Amino acid sequence: MGNKPIQELHINYFKFFADNEPIKIEGKHLLLYGENGSGKSSIYWALYTLLEAVYKSDEEQNKYFENTNDNSLLNLHAAKHTDSFVEMTLSGGKKYRIAHNNFSIKNNFRDLADSSARGSDFINYRFMLRLSDVRHSNEIDLFSLFVKEVFPYVKTSNLIPLIHTQNKSSNDFNEIWEDLEQGTVDLSKITSEDDKNRLKKEYADNLRAFVNEISRITQRVNVDGNQLLQNDLGYTQIHFELKCIQKFRVYQGSGQLSGRESDEPIGVPQIKLSIPKYFTWDNAVKKPHTFLNEAKTTSIGLAIRLALLGIRLDYVDGVDFQVLVLDDLLISLDMENRDVVLELLLNKYAQKFQLIILTHDAQFAQLVQHKIKTKGQSREWINYEMYEDTTSTIIKPYITQYKRYIERARVHYFKLDYEAAGNYLRKETERFCRDFLPRRRQLGKDFEEKDLNGLIISCIEYAKQNKLTEELFKALDQHRKFIFNVLSHDSYDVPRFRTELKKAFQTFEELDKINFRTILEAESILTFEMHDGTNLWKAQITIYEPLVLIKEKNKESFLGKVFVNYQLFKDGTKHQKICHDYINIKDFYEKWWNNSDQAKNNDFWQEIIISSTGEKLGTLRTF
Numbered sequence: 001m002g003n004k005p006i007q008e009l010h011i012n013y014f015k016f017f018a019d020n021e022p023i024k025i026e027g028k029h030l031l032l033y034g035e036n037g038s039g040k041s042s043i044y045w046a047l048y049t050l051l052e053a054v055y056k057s058d059e060e061q062n063k064y065f066e067n068t069n070d071n072s073l074l075n076l077h078a079a080k081h082t083d084s085f086v087e088m089t090l091s092g093g094k095k096y097r098i099a100h101n102n103f104s105i106k107n108n109f110r111d112l113a114d115s116s117a118r119g120s121d122f123i124n125y126r127f128m129l130r131l132s133d134v135r136h137s138n139e140i141d142l143f144s145l146f147v148k149e150v151f152p153y154v155k156t157s158n159l160i161p162l163i164h165t166q167n168k169s170s171n172d173f174n175e176i177w178e179d180l181e182q183g184t185v186d187l188s189k190i191t192s193e194d195d196k197n198r199l200k201k202e203y204a205d206n207l208r209a210f211v212n213e214i215s216r217i218t219q220r221v222n223v224d225g226n227q228l229l230q231n232d233l234g235y236t237q238i239h240f241e242l243k244c245i246q247k248f249r250v251y252q253g254s255g256q257l258s259g260r261e262s263d264e265p266i267g268v269p270q271i272k273l274s275i276p277k278y279f280t281w282d283n284a285v286k287k288p289h290t291f292l293n294e295a296k297t298t299s300i301g302l303a304i305r306l307a308l309l310g311i312r313l314d315y316v317d318g319v320d321f322q323v324l325v326l327d328d329l330l331i332s333l334d335m336e337n338r339d340v341v342l343e344l345l346l347n348k349y350a351q352k353f354q355l356i357i358l359t360h361d362a363q364f365a366q367l368v369q370h371k372i373k374t375k376g377q378s379r380e381w382i383n384y385e386m387y388e389d390t391t392s393t394i395i396k397p398y399i400t401q402y403k404r405y406i407e408r409a410r411v412h413y414f415k416l417d418y419e420a421a422g423n424y425l426r427k428e429t430e431r432f433c434r435d436f437l438p439r440r441r442q443l444g445k446d447f448e449e450k451d452l453n454g455l456i457i458s459c460i461e462y463a464k465q466n467k468l469t470e471e472l473f474k475a476l477d478q479h480r481k482f483i484f485n486v487l488s489h490d491s492y493d494v495p496r497f498r499t500e501l502k503k504a505f506q507t508f509e510e511l512d513k514i515n516f517r518t519i520l521e522a523e524s525i526l527t528f529e530m531h532d533g534t535n536l537w538k539a540q541i542t543i544y545e546p547l548v549l550i551k552e553k554n555k556e557s558f559l560g561k562v563f564v565n566y567q568l569f570k571d572g573t574k575h576q577k578i579c580h581d582y583i584n585i586k587d588f589y590e591k592w593w594n595n596s597d598q599a600k601n602n603d604f605w606q607e608i609i610i611s612s613t614g615e616k617l618g619t620l621r622t623f
Helices: 040-055 058-063 110-118 125-132 143-149 173-181 193-232 294-315 335-347 362-374 405-414 418-436 452-465 470-484 486-491 494-511 585-594
Strands: 006-012 029-034 085-090 095-099 121-124 155-161 169-172 238-245 248-251 264-267 270-278 281-285 323-327 354-359 381-388 397-401 515-520 525-531 536-543 547-551 562-570 579-583
Touching (some): 006 040, 040 085, 040 095, 040 121, 040 323, 040 354, 110 294, 121 125, 121 294, 125 143, 125 294, 143 270, 155 193, 193 238, 193 294, 238 294, 294 335, 335 362, 354 362, 362 381, 362 418, 362 515, 405 418, 405 494, 418 452, 452 470, 470 494, 525 585, 536 585, 579 585
Parallel strands (some): 029 354, 029 381, 121 323, 323 354
Antiparallel strands (some): 006 085, 085 095, 248 264, 381 397, 536 562
């Protein structure tokens, strides 16, 4: 995680927030579920505005805190602009704050704030819409997006002279483009044709140099983005390309754009997105925004954005923090593609950035929680829920820490609202089953999602295959029949219903004592070697679902059975075709050890190697 992560965020009379208490983040990643209209996106814009203030003039910043200004971001209930502020507290107590006439972020922390802004990013669904919200007759042009999202954070590799400022060159993309946008100097006042031609050439040379610098950036995006798309997002057969080309619009001598033709052009570059490779077809996709579905478009957009973030990091030298804020980024993806993106974020970006994930999709929030838990990262996250505060005299958010379904069930149980308690217990059972079961066991023969009955049956089968206490999982099935079936509630007498609920709580108390976490993802490769006295044998095992470490109370931890492909090598030569099997890694190893010269350690944790790291499998045995 980046240096000095955010401990607290205080948003006061800014956008949807009113006199709210600070949000405690405690130096962790943040997952926040917020209903539509609860003010969730105000957190996104508060953080964004705070960091962007380092690039704003005093006048521009004050506009956000003035009721009379069209750009005002004041809450409607703010009595005066001095009530409104955004403040971030970092570990160590340093505070970043913006408010009316408070420019301390620039005056006191300019260099670190600038680097923190360059090393952070804010991505929401609007960015993805830029790739698809284009008329069919048009091509995708990302130049305006680069002006806003790229130029402030990167530099040119070569200085480019400024036309309108004598004896000055710059490596600031924004400054160079603002200079080029003005066109050449006013040629109408120049009588010498030689001078006119010289000025035209200077302008054309600068524009060409500027386009070359953008091309350098897009070439990097093409390399890094396609690697992300193919290696991390799973689209191995799709290749995109960004290309910056120099286009011209007509120019009138006064410096204004004009519809009339003239011999003097103003250069307006374009950054075009194309798909030169789509599976087996070359250059078959003429209009990516009308051909690709939302999942593919979103994945390409995310690959581009994360590649650009990688380029921005080249310009970071010392930071207070690095935050990656995602606001309803994945709403256009199905659950499978969301899972892939979460794997990328949790495996790669959570190590460098403080992640802030905002969503209005409760199902997606549950998926994030499931991924966090199975990766053993729960202590690194703080979870909140956000609603509109209907008890307040003024409209504002109500934020509370996320409560598991089991905790909500207990609240209703103590309130004697037994049907609500039973309903939350049903939800808790579904959550547990989806956390506990490998993904492929949650699907039916036609890859449809199993219902609760199917999930519980799969849990019982999985527990039996892994020699877990089956009775606990069978108890879930009994609870399903007597508590979770809403049609049976009317036939309950209250004492029986209460007794059944109590038993269900006891079942979950015991289930909570089972520790399980994913230690290796699908596609990971394991190897081990042993000698039979004559030949050297090597086994190469590719796992095709997450490898899970499981531990019951008072028992040793073990690896759950997993579906694999494996291949054997005899003295360095392939011995047989690839075999497919559903195996216990420990049993598989011991079978081969028993038929070897037993010179190797009989403890598979110490002899099986993780190919990607070269480490022993035992290094992942955390409990």
